[in-house]
Amino acid sequence: MNQNNLKLSPAEAHIFRKNIRAMKLKTPKWFELLSNAELASACNTAKSHHVSEEVKKALGKLCGFAEEAIMIHRVEYRYIKRFHPLDYYSQQNFHAANRHLWENAKSLAKTRSLWCSPRCYYRILIAWHVRHVADEWGYEEWIM
Numbered sequence: 001m002n003q004n005n006l007k008l009s010p011a012e013a014h015i016f017r018k019n020i021r022a023m024k025l026k027t028p029k030w031f032e033l034l035s036n037a038e039l040a041s042a043c044n045t046a047k048s049h050h051v052s053e054e055v056k057k058a059l060g061k062l063c064g065f066a067e068e069a070i071m072i073h074r075v076e077y078r079y080i081k082r083f084h085p086l087d088y089y090s091q092q093n094f095h096a097a098n099r100h101l102w103e104n105a106k107s108l109a110k111t112r113s114l115w116c117s118p119r120c121y122y123r124i125l126i127a128w129h130v131r132h133v134a135d136e137w138g139y140e141e142w143i144m
Helices: 010-023 036-044 053-062 067-083 091-111 118-137
Strands: none
Touching (some): 010 036, 010 067, 010 091, 036 067, 067 091, 091 118
């Protein structure tokens, strides 16, 4: 995934899906129902023109170590209406998606850094920050 635009191909989405399964990251129950092309599409057509600069910057910080977490998060944002057509706009679903982002990014930070390394704790801090920025600034995009 390119750090600048977060684009991925269906082949990359397939690899990310394998990594997500192997690392047992948290996904919505309907995640496996999506094709690799749909997973890639969710990332490639993210409504970045509606997203605040704060959220763009925060997600950009996760690109270096938590691309799978970003993909899951974007898939939740993109396809929530398909799988929850009546209550997609609920605050509960919105905060659950942001909590998954935090938990998955934290797990990836621990997996991809030595546990005693300052880098690991810095990445966990970034993940925590991104979750709270998304909670604060992302709801309007969620309900669009």
